[in-house]
Amino acid sequence: MNVTIYDVAREANVSMATVSRVVNGNPNVKPATRKKVLHTIERLGYRPNAVARGLASKKTTTVGVIIPDISSIFFSELARGIDDIATMYKYNIILSNSDQNKDKELQLINTMLEKQVDGIVFMGGNISDEHVHQLKSSPVPVALAATIDPSQEIPSVNIDYQEAAYEATKLLIENGTTNPAFVSAQEETEINNQKYEGYARALKEANQEVNPDLIVKGDYTYDSGIEAAHQYLEMDNKPTAIFVASDEMALGVIHGIQDKGLRVPEDIEVFGFDNTRLATMVRPTLSTIVQPMYDIGAVAMRLLTKYMNKEEVTDQNVILPHRMIERSSTKAR
Numbered sequence: 001m002n003v004t005i006y007d008v009a010r011e012a013n014v015s016m017a018t019v020s021r022v023v024n025g026n027p028n029v030k031p032a033t034r035k036k037v038l039h040t041i042e043r044l045g046y047r048p049n050a051v052a053r054g055l056a057s058k059k060t061t062t063v064g065v066i067i068p069d070i071s072s073i074f075f076s077e078l079a080r081g082i083d084d085i086a087t088m089y090k091y092n093i094i095l096s097n098s099d100q101n102k103d104k105e106l107q108l109i110n111t112m113l114e115k116q117v118d119g120i121v122f123m124g125g126n127i128s129d130e131h132v133h134q135l136k137s138s139p140v141p142v143a144l145a146a147t148i149d150p151s152q153e154i155p156s157v158n159i160d161y162q163e164a165a166y167e168a169t170k171l172l173i174e175n176g177t178t179n180p181a182f183v184s185a186q187e188e189t190e191i192n193n194q195k196y197e198g199y200a201r202a203l204k205e206a207n208q209e210v211n212p213d214l215i216v217k218g219d220y221t222y223d224s225g226i227e228a229a230h231q232y233l234e235m236d237n238k239p240t241a242i243f244v245a246s247d248e249m250a251l252g253v254i255h256g257i258q259d260k261g262l263r264v265p266e267d268i269e270v271f272g273f274d275n276t277r278l279a280t281m282v283r284p285t286l287s288t289i290v291q292p293m294y295d296i297g298a299v300a301m302r303l304l305t306k307y308m309n310k311e312e313v314t315d316q317n318v319i320l321p322h323r324m325i326e327r328s329s330t331k332a333r
Contacts, residue, residue, distance in 0.1 A: 003046045012040040023048050062092045063304065064112030064120045068100040073276040074246070074293060075123060078145055081297025082121055089305045091118070100125045100187075109134050119304045121297075123147050126189045127154075141307030145300035146293070148190035155307065155316040157300040161191050164289045164322045165198025168271045169243050171287075171324065173206045175269060175331050177241035181214040183228045183253060185245050195245050195273070214239055218249045225252020226259070232268075233260050241269040241330075247276045250286055254329060270329040284328030292320050 005023075009016045014037060021029050022037040029037075040046075065082055067075050079095065086093050094115060098105045105124055112120050119141045124131070127149045135142045135154050144156035172180040182199045185192045200210050216231055218224030225244065229252065232239055244250035250272030254264050264270055264284055272279060272288035279286040299318055306313050326333070 003044045005046070005048075008037065008040050008044060008046050011044060012037050059118055060116045061090060062094055062115070062117050063301070064108075064115065064117040065093050065095045066098050066105060066108050066112070066120065066122045066124070067095060068098055068123055068125060070095070070097045073248070073278060074146075074274055077276070077293040078123060078297035081294040081299075082145070082301040083297075085298045085301035085305070089301075091305070098124065102126070102128065102130075106130060106134060109138070113138065113140070119143070119308045121145055121300055121304055125187050141304055143300045143304040143307070146191075146291075146296050148194075150190050152317055155303055155313070157296050157303060157318045157320065158191075159291055159296070159320050159322040161194040162198040162201070164273070164291070164324075165195040165243070165245075166202045167198075167324055168273065168289055169199045169202035170205070171326070171330065171333075172241040172243060172269055172271055173202060173208070175241065175333065177239075177269065179203070179208050179211050179214060179239070180241040180243055180269075181216070181232055181239035183225065183242060183244040183249055184215055184217050186217045186219055192245065199243060218245075218252075220246045220249060222248050222252040222255075225249035225254075226256040227252075229253045229256025230260070233257070233262070239268065241271070243271045243273075245273050247272040247274045247278045247286060247288055250288070250329075251278055251282050254282055254284070254286070264329050265331050269331060272329075275325060279325075279327070282329075287324070287326045287328075287330040290323045290325050292322070295320055 005016050005019050009019045014033060018029060019037055022034050063086055067079055069075055083093050096108045098108055117140060121143050123145050124147050132149060132151055142154055144154055146158060148158055149156060169180060184196055203210055216228040218228050242253055244253050250270055254270050257264055257268050262268060272286045275288045275290040279288050
């Protein structure tokens with residue numbers, strides 16, 4: 001049987017209120033009494049019930065984190081930033097994997113609320129009207145990380161994805177490429193749309209047309225990058241540079257090119273997006289957009305703590321800086 005606060009109070013010969021004050025660190029307890037209660041807690045192996053304490057204080061000091069793919073290097077780095085700040089502010093994390101499935105995402109939001117979390121950090125793909133309605137009607141604060149609500153009504157932390165894609169594409173054009181290819185993503189999310197808009201803006205600025213044949217959609221996996229590369233290499237007019245929407249797909253693109261006996265960057269340049277650890281594990285090393293993944297998670301969690309603690313929030317939609325890093329997969333300028 002579980003040891004209860006009543007058992008501790010009876011064994012220590014004190015009131016349950018006294019045990020509660022000791023457990024919660026209330027200073028209004030005599031040192032001798034505190035020592036006796038703590039000794040009894042240790043002897044009985046008592047563990048305070050966080051849910052019961054939460055019902056009394058209306059706080060559980062837990063935060064629900066909904067993540068699309070816990071195995072992803074990108075999202076695991078985000079989660080690390082969230083967890084570090086949560087620990088700093090003495091919150092515990094309940095982490096759930098949504099598989100970027102809409103129905104599962106909506107279900108997990110309800111599950112988190114049923115667990116009486118004090119707030120939710122949500123990472124997902126396409127933020128639908130149903131997501132917005134459910135998140136806005138949440139009785140606890142919600143913050144989005146690396147996820148965009150097109151209505152801008154839900155607090156969020158991101159980078160300027162359009163500008164980042166524009167800068168990457170512009171670099172390839174300045175390196176002498178005409179009509180660089182773009183490995184995009186299948187899902188129609190706001191982030192993916194912004195990456196496409198940045199790519200198209202760089203082409204337009206250089207008086208180059210967007211060629212639909214040069215836009216191949218993958219699913220952010222390594223295998224889809226290989227498939228995209230093989231598709232490009234079957235074309236009569238092969239691209240000489242490829243901008244890829246994620247590092248993992250970019251690795252697949254590089255290896256797909258090498259599978260066919262071509263060289264990177266001598267024959268085809270490749271530029272990625274995210275700057276995950278994968279970027280330095282491939283040969284040649286990957287030029288990419290540096291997205292501050294850890295910082296996005298950390299800032300999103302700090303933003304959430306402000307709402308949970310009713311602190312002043314000056315900007316609910318935070319845009320963090322990004323930068324480019326040129327490595328060996330693009331030509332030296």
